[in-house]
Amino acid sequence: MREERNIAPLLLGALLIAGLLLDWSALVFPIDIFRFPVNILSMLLWLAVTIELYLKREKWAASRFMLSGSATTLSFVAMVGLGVVFGIQLTPATTSYTAIIATLFLMSHLLLVTLRGWRDVRGIRWRFVVNHLGLLIAIGAAFWGAPDREELRAVVEYDKVTTEAYDSNGAMRVLDKEMQLEDFEVEYYDNGTPERYEARVRIGEEQATIRVNKPYNISLSESAYLVSYDTQSPDECRYCIVEVVREPWRYAIASGIVLMLVGAVMMFLGRTTRIKS
16 A cells, blocks of 8 residues: 555656656757647646546545645645746746646646535635635646747838738748838937837727837737837837737636635635634
8 A cells, every 4th residue: 555655756756857857858848739729628638637536536546645735735846946947047837848747736736625625514615716716727727828829029110011920930920910110209318228119000900009018909818019129220210020929818817816816805804704703
């Protein structure tokens, strides 16, 4: 029985070591092959496996480990450690094997704990459910939605309509709406460095003003950012560089964050009520 209990953590350790070796060898996870609908199918498969783990929690050692306090500690330490490492290295977590393995482990543990503790003898534990479900939705939407996220850069000019943009690999993508530069303004500090600049761009049939750090929302899942301009002749700017970010899962992530905030308020109110009682 002791050997059986050691299988799950040993397997997790082996997977993490394998992920670290793959990352160290500079192999990049092929995230593009998991674009819609493959990511949806993968998510459904993960849900089915995790629910099966929960249903067999009395029989399978792996299920008992995933529901243990050790699994909670490991998932927390792993994610904090990865956040620090990848934050320093500026490495995209979505292309790291180690980060993907750790995130899948965290989500699986979180779902199992939620299934186990969503209700007790008094009924549904709403604060518990809202907090855990919010965290699971936020992490899950960011994880499963990552393959569908696109960052495209387009050169938008005065005398030419732009219909194409390019991703980080240099592959061409067709824009949903054509763009054309209509006006550009730049202000400078006394030392000659740009203080503020903005572009007025026609996007489809709409007139958009795009400023640095103030994107224009093209749609619910698409935003345009101003990242550069014609520095050779800024007073008569001939073009600007616009980055179009497509995030189809943006509002799913936001809904998870909102649920966590609601859960935090519910916990605060519940604690205040207990203190008064």
